[in-house]
Amino acid sequence: MTNDPLVIAGRTFSSRLLLGTGKFPSAQALREAIEASGAEIVTVALRRVDLSKPDDEGILSAVDPQKQLILPNTSGARTADEAVRLARLAHAAGLEPWVKLELTPEPRYLLPDPIETLRAAEVLVKEGFVVLPYIQADPVLAKRLEEVGTATVMPLGAPIGSNRGLKTRDLIRIIIEQANVPVVVDAGLGAPSHAAEAMELGADAVLVNTAVSDAVDPAAMGRAFALATEAGRLAYRAGLGPVRDTAEASSPLTGFLDA
Amino acid sequence: MEFIDELNQWPKERVQALLDEVTLEDVERALHSEQSSPRDLAALLSPCARDRLEAMARKGRRLTRWHFGRTIALYAPIYLSNVCGSDCTYCGFAARSGSKLKRLTLSHDDIRRECEALSKRGFEAVLLLTGDAPRVAPVSFIAEAVGIAREYFASVSVEVYAMDQADYGVLCDAGLEGVTLYMETYDRETYAKVHLAGKKMDFGYRLDALERAGKAGARRLNLGALLGLFDWRLDGFWMGLHARHMQHTCWQSAIALSFPRLHHTPDRFKAPCLLTDAELVQLMLAMRLFLPEVGFSMSTRETPALRDHLIPLGVTHMSAGSSTRPGGYATSGDETLEQFAIEDHRTPEVVVEAIRRAGYDPVWKDFDHAFTGGAVIGRNVSRR
Numbered sequence A: 001m002t003n004d005p006l007v008i009a010g011r012t013f014s015s016r017l018l019l020g021t022g023k024f025p026s027a028q029a030l031r032e033a034i035e036a037s038g039a040e041i042v043t044v045a046l047r048r049v050d051l052s053k054p055d056d057e058g059i060l061s062a063v064d065p066q067k068q069l070i071l072p073n074t075s076g077a078r079t080a081d082e083a084v085r086l087a088r089l090a091h092a093a094g095l096e097p098w099v100k101l102e103l104t105p106e107p108r109y110l111l112p113d114p115i116e117t118l119r120a121a122e123v124l125v126k127e128g129f130v131v132l133p134y135i136q137a138d139p140v141l142a143k144r145l146e147e148v149g150t151a152t153v154m155p156l157g158a159p160i161g162s163n164r165g166l167k168t169r170d171l172i173r174i175i176i177e178q179a180n181v182p183v184v185v186d187a188g189l190g191a192p193s194h195a196a197e198a199m200e201l202g203a204d205a206v207l208v209n210t211a212v213s214d215a216v217d218p219a220a221m222g223r224a225f226a227l228a229t230e231a232g233r234l235a236y237r238a239g240l241g242p243v244r245d246t247a248e249a250s251s252p253l254t255g256f257l258d259a
Numbered sequence B: 001m002e003f004i005d006e007l008n009q010w011p012k013e014r015v016q017a018l019l020d021e022v023t024l025e026d027v028e029r030a031l032h033s034e035q036s037s038p039r040d041l042a043a044l045l046s047p048c049a050r051d052r053l054e055a056m057a058r059k060g061r062r063l064t065r066w067h068f069g070r071t072i073a074l075y076a077p078i079y080l081s082n083v084c085g086s087d088c089t090y091c092g093f094a095a096r097s098g099s100k101l102k103r104l105t106l107s108h109d110d111i112r113r114e115c116e117a118l119s120k121r122g123f124e125a126v127l128l129l130t131g132d133a134p135r136v137a138p139v140s141f142i143a144e145a146v147g148i149a150r151e152y153f154a155s156v157s158v159e160v161y162a163m164d165q166a167d168y169g170v171l172c173d174a175g176l177e178g179v180t181l182y183m184e185t186y187d188r189e190t191y192a193k194v195h196l197a198g199k200k201m202d203f204g205y206r207l208d209a210l211e212r213a214g215k216a217g218a219r220r221l222n223l224g225a226l227l228g229l230f231d232w233r234l235d236g237f238w239m240g241l242h243a244r245h246m247q248h249t250c251w252q253s254a255i256a257l258s259f260p261r262l263h264h265t266p267d268r269f270k271a272p273c274l275l276t277d278a279e280l281v282q283l284m285l286a287m288r289l290f291l292p293e294v295g296f297s298m299s300t301r302e303t304p305a306l307r308d309h310l311i312p313l314g315v316t317h318m319s320a321g322s323s324t325r326p327g328g329y330a331t332s333g334d335e336t337l338e339q340f341a342i343e344d345h346r347t348p349e350v351v352v353e354a355i356r357r358a359g360y361d362p363v364w365k366d367f368d369h370a371f372t373g374g375a376v377i378g379r380n381v382s383r384r
Helices: A027-037 A079-094 A114-125 A139-148 A168-178 A192-200 A218-238 B003-008 B012-021 B025-031 B039-045 B049-067 B109-118 B139-150 B165-173 B190-193 B201-206 B209-215 B232-249 B277-290 B305-311 B349-355
Strands: A007-008 A011-013 A017-020 A041-046 A070-075 A100-102 A132-133 A184-187 A205-208 B071-079 B123-129 B157-159 B176-183 B220-225 B254-258 B295-298 B318-319 B361-362
Touching: A011 B220, A017 A027, A017 A218, A027 A218, A079 A100, A079 B349, A100 A114, A114 A132, A114 A139, A132 A139, A132 B295, A139 A168, A139 A184, A192 A205, A192 A218, A205 A218, A205 B209, B003 B201, B003 B232, B012 B039, B025 B039, B025 B049, B039 B232, B039 B277, B049 B157, B049 B201, B049 B277, B049 B305, B071 B157, B071 B232, B071 B349, B123 B139, B139 B157, B139 B165, B165 B209, B176 B201, B176 B209, B176 B254, B190 B201, B201 B209, B209 B220, B209 B232, B220 B295, B232 B254, B232 B277, B277 B295, B277 B305, B305 B349, B349 B361
Parallel strands: A017 A041, A017 A205, A041 A070, A070 A100, A100 A132, A184 A205, B071 B123, B071 B318, B071 B361, B123 B157, B157 B176, B176 B220, B220 B254, B254 B295, B295 B318
Antiparallel strands: A007 A011
């Protein structure tokens, strides 16, 4: 895969699997999952960490900044103002100016607010942030964000933590077809086969969290997702054959033209 | 629809009839339904469901992990005052509880000392409490306390008397995250029997209080019934409906539930309907299956052994090392009146170890000042 890197905002990554860091049973389990998954971008909820304190047993202690880019996310924010404040604080505390916008005003399904997300993206892009917005699988919104200058779009496959797979497949296909920025399928991928499916469809990367953190063996599941992501990418590049409902007719209907 | 109208549609006779009708088949259906109806809730609360408790526990654990992961958030209460103008027959703070112990309202300096002591123990989330005494502990006093606590902690919530929406707004402006307020019981008759003085006698005003808090901007709304006052199956049913109603009306707030059992009461009151451990577990699991994305808070009212067993059964938030008297962490001793005796006396470190042993990650910080108006300048952080 070395000839096929993922490029986001001019930065190159050899892994196309991004990992979320919430919900793990311990920092040790998280550390092992990051290692086994080979993820080079790990996203960290800013509300869960205190960047002003040394972290010897929390989430940040599991990340190796030499090997992984810490992508701070704004989960818990309900408005653009809150997300913008969080992003600025994270950057001021020493993190790189990258931010995953998660604007989820309702706590039950954690679905993203398109209006606040667009507003926050406008502000943060102008301030020089590399913005990766978590969005509904909405092709028009994806184009609007791209025009604002976001570095990716991150449409959801299904609600966060639901493990339901690529429920938004048809819309994600349109987003991929129209995108000029990398498309990262985020949320809802509950099994490695879901990740492979998204990659086969032409997604540039996938982000998983719950499926790995909730596995009996998170490290092994991290590795399984890495393999599936790579397999899906290879299949996409190799050119998948079309799916047919019926066998190909042996007597072509237009055969007479050659007669 | 107002919640009172919804509650009125479910008088106790109707709920009781529903509970009586439940068959094992209904319990099975409730166990497997994806969107639970009130009828499913009744099935899970019924005596019939007792036989399917293990299946409920397995599903409950799975749902909790989906929504919250294997994490338990930690918090501690800070009692600001034990002065109270209400007369709730079951409560140690009640004016007529018969206690001669010291009544006390903390000064700003006292509050700082409590915050300092808890911050040193690692806490990032606190719950500020007062009695029902708006004259001694007015909204302005509580707002100041929220402001002080915010200098030390990422998240500040309150458990105080019911107030108007504008007053909740004042607290939110001061940096409040959440409001905890128990209805105590949803049965009007029982409610009237145990609340003998003060504004708390107004059932309707209390019933709507959390909704007012949500509309004022509180992001976490924690409801509960005081278990032991009335039949838990009925109160559980109404509490479930209340929580679901809150999810619809305050859709931007996280709804949470507590399950406080009335183990300790003043001499004049004996809880008529105490729950066994098995009944408490059934209630929690019925709530978890009915409301998969709702947080559960577990206080130190319960014993260490039970608390540890409850960790995988839906609990998402636990208090630890708690004191229920004002000044209890830094200045006050036994001479100061406490609200109730706690059962789990372990230090936060020991509770954290128990959480880890259960295979869960203890979470100290799960909120940020950026959500309530930016960073606090000169934050008083006492390092662990």
